[in-house]
Amino acid sequence: MISSEFDTIAAISTPLGEGGIGIIRISGAKAISIVSKIFLSPKGIRLTQVKTHTIHYGFVVNPETNEKVDEVLVSVMRAPNTYTREDVVEINCHGGYITLKKILDIVISQGARVAEPGEFTKRAFLRGRIDLSQAESVIDIIRAKTEEAQKIAIQHLSGKLSEKINELRDALMRVCAHVEAYIDFPEEDIDGLTGKEIEDEIKRISEEIKKLIEGYEEGKIYREGLRVAIVGKPNVGKSSLLNALLMKDRAIVTEIPGTTRDIIEEYVNIKGMPLRIIDTAGIRESHDLVEAEGIRRTLKAVDEAELVLLLLDMSREIDRLDMEIIDKVKDKKVIVVLNKKDIKNKEFKIPEQLIDKQNVEISALNGEGIEELKEVIFNTVISGKYKQEGLIVTKLRHKIALEGSYLALKNAFESFKKNEPLEITAMFLREGLNFLGQIVGVVTTEEILNLIFSEFCIGK
Numbered sequence: 001m002i003s004s005e006f007d008t009i010a011a012i013s014t015p016l017g018e019g020g021i022g023i024i025r026i027s028g029a030k031a032i033s034i035v036s037k038i039f040l041s042p043k044g045i046r047l048t049q050v051k052t053h054t055i056h057y058g059f060v061v062n063p064e065t066n067e068k069v070d071e072v073l074v075s076v077m078r079a080p081n082t083y084t085r086e087d088v089v090e091i092n093c094h095g096g097y098i099t100l101k102k103i104l105d106i107v108i109s110q111g112a113r114v115a116e117p118g119e120f121t122k123r124a125f126l127r128g129r130i131d132l133s134q135a136e137s138v139i140d141i142i143r144a145k146t147e148e149a150q151k152i153a154i155q156h157l158s159g160k161l162s163e164k165i166n167e168l169r170d171a172l173m174r175v176c177a178h179v180e181a182y183i184d185f186p187e188e189d190i191d192g193l194t195g196k197e198i199e200d201e202i203k204r205i206s207e208e209i210k211k212l213i214e215g216y217e218e219g220k221i222y223r224e225g226l227r228v229a230i231v232g233k234p235n236v237g238k239s240s241l242l243n244a245l246l247m248k249d250r251a252i253v254t255e256i257p258g259t260t261r262d263i264i265e266e267y268v269n270i271k272g273m274p275l276r277i278i279d280t281a282g283i284r285e286s287h288d289l290v291e292a293e294g295i296r297r298t299l300k301a302v303d304e305a306e307l308v309l310l311l312l313d314m315s316r317e318i319d320r321l322d323m324e325i326i327d328k329v330k331d332k333k334v335i336v337v338l339n340k341k342d343i344k345n346k347e348f349k350i351p352e353q354l355i356d357k358q359n360v361e362i363s364a365l366n367g368e369g370i371e372e373l374k375e376v377i378f379n380t381v382i383s384g385k386y387k388q389e390g391l392i393v394t395k396l397r398h399k400i401a402l403e404g405s406y407l408a409l410k411n412a413f414e415s416f417k418k419n420e421p422l423e424i425t426a427m428f429l430r431e432g433l434n435f436l437g438q439i440v441g442v443v444t445t446e447e448i449l450n451l452i453f454s455e456f457c458i459g460k
Contacts, residue, residue, distance in 0.1 A: 005126060008034060009115035010107045012100045013459035019095030024104055025459060026112055027120055031087040032076060034110045038063055039074055047089070052078035060091065060103050069106065070099050084120055085127035118456025122449065125441060132441030132452070133161050136395060139456050140223055148272025149222045152392060161398075162440050164212070164391055168205055169436045172409075175201050176429040183422045199416060202429075206409045212393050213402045218382055219394035225267060225274035226381055229301045230337075231329060232311035233321045237339040240364035241311060242266065242279040245374070270374045273382060278305065299328070307381065308332045310354075314344040314361070318351055326353055335376055339364050397452075398439050405435035 008028025014021070026035060036047040041058040050056060054076055060069045073092040082088040091107075093099055108114060116122075118139075125135040137156035144150035155161070175198055230238045245268050264279040278301050302308060308329045312322060336350065336359035350359065360376050362369030393399055412428035437443035 005123065008112045009119055009123075010104060010112040011115035011120075011459035012104055013090075014095065014100075016097050016100070017095075022093050022095040022100045024091040024093070024100060024107065025115075025120065026089045026091075026107060027082075027084045027086045027115075027123065028112070029087060030111055031089045032078070034107060034112055035074060035076075035089045035091065037110050038106050039072075040068070047074065047076055050076050052076065052081070060093065060106065062106055063110070069102055070094055072103075080127075083129070084123040085129050086123065115458055116453075117458050118453030118460060119458075121456060121460055122453045125449075130157075131159075131162050133165070133398065133439055134159060135441075136397075136452060137161075138460065140394065142457070142460065145225060145267055145274040146222070146269045146272045149274060151272075152219070152222055152394060155391070156394070160391055161393070164208075165436055165439050168208055169433060169440075169442075171201065171205055172429060172433050172436065175205075176426060176433060179416075179422055179426045179429060183426060195416075199413065202409055202413045202416070206406060206413070209402050209406045209409070212391070213399060213406060215391075216393045216396075216399040216402075219392040220396070221273060221381060222392070223394035225276045226307060227276045227278070227305050228307045228309060228377070229278045229305035230309045230311060231302055231325060232313075233325060236311045236313040237364045238279055238311055239264075241309070241337065241339065241362070242277060244362075244364045244367055244370045245275075245277060271378050271382075273378055275377070302329060302332065305332065307377070308334045309337050309377075310334050310357075311337045311339055312350075313340055314338050314348045315340040316345060317347050318349070323351065326351060333380070334358075335360065335373075335380060337362060337373060341368065342366060401435045401438045405432040408432035408435060 006029070008026065008030040010024060010026040013023045013025040032047055038060050039047055039056075039058050040061045041056060045056055045058070047056065056074050056076070058072060058074065060072050061067065062069055070093045075090040075092070077088045077090075079086050079088075091103060093103055104114075121130075121135050121138050124130050125132060134157050137153045140153035141150060141157060144153055178198065230241055232238050242264065246266055266277050266279075268275040268277050310326065310329055312318065330353065334354075334357050336354050336357045338350070338359055338361045340363060341361040342363040342365070344361075358376055358380060360369055360373045362373055364370075393402065408428045408431040412425050412432065415425045415428060416422075434443045438448070
C-alpha cells in the first residue's frame with residue numbers, strides 16, 4: 001500500500017514500556033469516525049457529535065468480539081486548531097506495551113495506517129502550521145540534554161529563527177526587486193534605491209548572515225554537546241575526575257594501574273552546556289590484549305574529541321610517558337588539569353610545551369578546584385556573545401544554507417561593484433534568496449523533507 005499525506009495515520013506517542021498512561025494519537029479526515037467505532041461511552045456519547053477540544057470517559061472495545069480492551073479517556077480535537085491542522089484524536093489508556101499495541105491494532109483495522117517517523121510534525125509543516133525550521137526544533141526539544149538547550153529549541157519553535165530569516169529574505173527581496181526593475185525598465189526614471197544604497201544593503205544583509213554563521217559552533221555545542229576526553233597515564237586520577245564532575249561514583253577507582261580498560265561516556269551539565277565526558281584508559285605500553293584495545297580506543301577518542309582534559313599528577317615529577325602523551329595531544333584544544341594539589345611535589349613543574357595552555361589545579365579526591373575547572377571549560381568554548389543576542393543557529397543544515405547565501409551575496413556585491421551586467425547581480429541575489437528559503441521551507445525538495453523527518457521518533 002502506497003502511503004499518502006491524506007491517509008489517516010496512527011501511532012503510539014509515548015515511550016514503550018510500563019507506565020501509568022500511554023497515548024495513541026490519530027490524525028486525519030477519518031480520525032474521529034474511526035475512534036467512534038471502537039469507543040463505548042457509559043453515557044451513550046457519540047464522538048462524531050461532540051464539540052472540539054473535549055475529553056470523554058469510556059472504554060475501547062474490539063468491534064469483532066465486543067470485548068472491552070481498556071478503560072480510557074479520549075480527547076477529540078477538530079481541524080484546523082490542532083497540531084497537524086487535521087482532525088486529531090488521542091486515546092489515553094493505561095501504559096504497557098500489550099495494551100497500547102492491542103488498541104493500535106484495532107485502530108489500524110478500522111482504516112488508519114501506522115504513521116511514519118515524524119509524520120505528525122511533517123503534516124504540521126505541509127499544512128502550514130509551522131515552517132521547516134520550527135518543525136526541526138521539535139526533535140531538538142525532545143532530545144535537549146540541558147535547560148539551556150531546551151530554551152534555544154523553544155525559541156526556534158516559537159519562530160525566533162524564522163522571523164530573522166524572513167526579515168533577511170524580505171530585505172533581500174526588496175534589493176532584488178529594485179535591481180530587476182532597472183533591468184526591465186532601463187529607460188524609465190524609477191524611484192528606487194541608488195547604486196550606493198544597493199551596495200550598502202547587500203553589505204548589511206551579508207553581515208547579518210555572517211553573524212548567524214559565526215554563532216553555529218556554539219549553537220552546535222548546546223544542541224549536540226561537546227565531546228571532551230580525559231587523557232593521561234595510568235593512575236593520574238582520570239576516573240576520579242570523571243566521578244567528581246558527575247558528582248557520583250560512575251567509574252571504578254583503584255590504585256592498580258590499568259583499571260579502566262574501555263572508554264566510559266557520560267553527560268555533564270556545565271552552566272547549561274551539555275558535555276559528553278569520556279574517561280579513557282591510561283596510555284602506556286601494555287602486553288595485555290584487553291588493556292591494549294582500551295588504549296587503542298583511547299587514542300581514537302582523543303582524535304575525535306573537541307576538547308581534551310590533559311591530566312597530570314602533581315605528586316610526581318613529569319616523566320617520559322607524560323611527555324609522550326603531551327605530544328599526542330599537541331594539535332588539540334587542551335586544558336591542562338593538574339591533579340593531587342593536596343599532595344603536590346615541590347619538584348613538579350609544568351613542561352614548557354604547556355606553558356601557554358589553560359591550566360587548573362585540582363584535587364579530584366576531595367573535589368577541590370572542580371568548580372573552577374568547570375568555569376574554565378565553559379569559558380574555553382562559549383563566548384556567550386551569540387546567545388546574548390537572543391538567536392543562535394544550532395543545525396548544520398541551516399549553517400550550510402547560510403554559507404551558501406553569504407557566498408551568493410558576496411558575488412552579487414562584487415558583480416555590482418564591477419558594473420557587470422545587472423542580470424548577473426540579479427542572478428546571485430536570487431541564489432542568495434533561495435538559500436535562505438531552504439531554512440524555512442519556502443524552497444525545498446522531497447529528499448530534504450524525508451531526511452529531516454526521518455530523525456524523528458514515530459508518534460511525533
